[in-house]
Amino acid sequence: MELTHIFGELNKVQREAVASEPGPLLILAGAGSGKTRVLTYRIAWLIEALSISPLSILAVTFTNKAALEMRHRIESILGFNIRGMWIGTFHSLSHRILRAHHQEANLPEAFEILDADDQYRLIRRILKELQLNEEHWQPRQIQWFINNKKEEGIRSIHLKNDNENMDHTLLRIYEHYENLCQRFGLVDFSELLLRTHELFSNNQDVLKNYRTRFSYTLVDEFQDTNKIQYQWLKIITEPRNHIFAVGDDDQSIYGWRGARIENMTNFQYDFPETQIIRLEQNYRSTGNILQAANAVIDHNKGRLGKNLWTEDGDGDPIKVYAAYNDLDEGKFVLDTIHTWIADGHRRDSIAILYRSNAQSRIFEELLFDSGTPYRVYGGLRFFERAEVKDVLAYLRLIHNRNSDPAFERIVNVPPRGIGNRTLETLRDHSRKTNHSLWNSVIDLLSIDDTPMRIRTRLQAFVDLIDSIDKQIASLELHEQTSIVIDRSRLVPHYQKIGGEKALTRIENIEELVNAAKNFNSEPDADGVINPLEDFLANAALEAGESQAEAWQDCVQLMSLHSAKGLEFKLVFLCGVEEGLFPHQRSIQESGGLEEERRLCYVGMTRAMQQLFITWAEIRYLHGRENYSKPSRFLLEIPEKLIHNIRSINMQPDARIDRSAATDAITENDEIQLGSRVVHKSFGAGTVITIEGQGASARVQVNFEDAGNKWLVLSYANLNPE
């Protein structure tokens, strides 16, 4: 068979991986070594060379984005579409399986997915019911505990039986949570995985069905799997063990969320006769960048071992800039960016990476003021926004009256006189009767001693929901959405309270109609299509990544975590200071420091041509001034690979000078290039040049009446217009 279109694109080791005999295979794929390429070509090879049907292949990823991209890439190699092939995240695949076998999995047909926010609210409600103090029983920690246990495959019943030291109250909360979810058909993210795994272990018929169907399993980012995900993979793959796992232990950065790097080391023992292939040739970065990254990661113990190399040249040294404060750091980055763009590069070839999202603000301000287009990744995603979740909650309640999370969310949004007092009564009733909140309302309406005013308001709410339901019953999804938005009166509500954010919120609400319009519902296993149900599940499972402007040419700002898997010609690694990176809290955790170091490795290996590392001696964090030292990671890079733009070890004298200058800049930081200013005698004008810093800083201002003037900032007494 003619397979040059597959093999022609690959190097020798990649070819070996792609064309290896079916069987357990672990690919250790270093950063930039063509991981995705190997994965997609492997699938193409199975289909073309072994004539495996796409329907017999199961491909698992961690994000929806990765799943989508993989599908596109495979289709473009093959030249035909593979619509029926199962490519998805652990969660979306589990969801699909549970929908198809909800009875065997002991779930109601209309079971609902709880996202992290819904789960948090539910836990708080339980704490209240159990009359536990939130100070002592922090909802976040409970949430973390429950998810952690589920991700280890442990239910409350196991804790009860196996562990005598188990905290009694914690156990009671977990138990209560499980009961409530079971009773009302609520499934949180970890439950999707756990429940599917239990379905497979308890139901041989179902398991056999999937084992027969899927003869080949492939996993991406294997280093990020947690315990239950690994078991999920094992149970579906055995006994054939045709599993193809691709990962990089050096890029495991989600340990704090349950990912088990040990899964990589255990793989070869759990799947006997595992073949291990190392992809070490890097096609992304210059020699210097690779050497520096290798040197840093080499400080970690217990690695599987890998050394990246490249056939390309050394390139420029790593440039390190020691700033005196965060503003100076920002200005340096901005200047460098402008030079880079002036040299003819695209803006989207640039990434500013940082450890914590709070660091983006200063860069955003500077980029904004200089009129440089930029885009910040991370933060709240579309379907997680409060206003969007409100609309969805109306839809959820209409679809399933027994959805307590949806009920709680919107029963009084916009305010309709059903306050905490009434809600407490409802919750109380619900607890006693085991009825959902909605049914509790119905109950209360039929009880004679319910006060008239409460009765009126509850009735109005019931009527509203019922009447919207009736009105939208036979309409298209986007029409349903549009009517719900209209009749819920959420837009006027946000208009009323919104303030500055009102406009964005209303835009988001309206954008939801478009999202509904563009949503393609897939028929389930029985060929049934339920667009609304699908849409709601999808909203929970897919956070709603990048919206429209994703492809515009702008500077990219993101946390190091979100940068994994991406590459940029020019990378700035910012805030590389002890306490911030590695983060203070991670230094205290066991294994925390090594994970931070991997994060540093991930950051450095994003750079193709040029890597800048910056740190600031003074940083404003949480409104306070902090003094820092350069990160230990910086000191782990061999000096010969570094070009210092300013000495890391500042002279004491220089330090005084610089902090003085810092103050002056901070005081005047509203004066920027392009700022509108007013002078006592020259009147209004625009700042067109700024030179120097501190007491000697000078600006050139183009005054409307007086023309161009040079002024010394500390004497001129300029005020913002």
Add this chain to the structure above:
DNA sequence: GCGGAGACCCTTTTT
């Protein structure tokens, strides 16, 4: 029940 003023907290993020 509503809404404004102050207290409080604060890594990383996907599903």
Add this chain to the structure above:
DNA sequence: GGGTCTCCGC
């Protein structure tokens, strides 16, 4: 610095 949550007065 800023977003969320609580408390309190109306």
